[in-house]
Amino acid sequence: MTPELWRDDRLGTACEVRLPSGPVRFHDRGSGPALVFLHGYLVNANIWRKLVPLLADSFRCITPDLPLGSHAAPVNRDADLSPRGIARLVADLLRELDLRDVTLVGNDSGGAYAQVTAAAHPERIGGLVLSSCETPEDTWPPTPGGFGLLKATAATPLTYRALYQVLRVRRTWRWRNTYGWLAKYPIDAGTMNSYIRPVLTRRDIRFDGRKAIGSVSERYTRAAAARLTGLPVLLAWAEEDRVFPLARAERYAKTLGAELHRIDDSYTYVAEDQPERTAEIIRSWFGS
Template identity: 75%
Template structure:
């Protein structure tokens, strides 16, 4: 098991929710930023931007039960997209957070759209960063990520798919993390992403449930609600070179949402990994603008 989290994320904490125990880190004071990561990563995705934001904001970075977490949730927890959205909403309620700027990246962006569409009460702003739009599949088709859902149909196929991640050189393949991060991610962080799903049956159970339940229809439904009802202001931050979530999809979605769209150069999907200075600057603008 690798439950290492970068100390720059702040104090480790845990909260009991209806779905189970969720670990999170907290650092800083001020207006609240809550960060939602995607599949097979964890709070470490934000380890480079939290130190750049904590002087002005209270940064809350949960480990969502998406395959790289350290504490399994209840066996019967709903880990479908609506279930994960409820889990995030429950986290905000349990921590008594208000006027939250919710920042989502990769499929964390998809889950964040569901939170804003269906549980907007504690959300002040929504920041979508390089993730699913209504034009994208979920899992996304570029890079062959659709295989993730197909192999989730059975525990053996799901476990077999990830065995290649025991080999560090595979981490740079386009159909693992190579099209998500333009530059190599350090080994400690990568091990925190891949070892739980490789080594722990209970974590694999959660991860398989989560990825097996995703579908583009959830994002499309949330997008219809967000564009028609505008429950919260939306800003968008996109990797100019995104290989997985095309920039032109984001541009059309931004027009539908009436949202300002900023791009980050020299980055793939994980903008906080590839360009943390630019990402932190734009998140600050989104949270204060």
């Protein structure tokens, strides 16, 4: 199996559905209340590989590969990959799988997409778990770490492709404007290659990724936040997050009337750095 196609066996059974926007691959493990995990830009379902096995005894865990630059199956050439389009894709996936009362679990920009989905397509959503992601006070892409450059270079195929060539050198994986401010501890090479190889080697995947990151804006998350009142929401936030400041999450939790739990010894990728603590918080929230 080529590096970009590898997905961890702990995610469960590999599946694929064809949605109006195109094919979407996902993994399915466990039974019980449905958790649908939404990852951020330039990662894929592997970001959940440590967390899913800790929850699959009590929950059905669905981990799709969203078309955000690290996916294996390109969507239709004319697919809408704006935040509204990704939200529609998620809603179509829930409908195709006939999932109801779903809890969306979003991390990094996956949390932004989760909020937009819940606001625009609430009919199958029962709750949100937001972990270290965009709040109404954050820009999208976030400013800390220089991630705003991602959208700027998406203006042309040439600048977009050029931006990622440094990732061919392993030591760059720990730079603050790559993955160094997202994961506190180094991510294993197999997982990292599943993230970066598609954008480095495949033009069709770059096309999707460029459309997605080039269309994001905080106006989507701010509009969504105003429509989430009354929905059960849990915020599980990295205490040391350098990209999405904890203080903003605290204010957002008060606005939503949501619980907020801090996760020590972690940066943004809480499911990577502290999967046990993240699983404990999700279980406790459901139990209460």
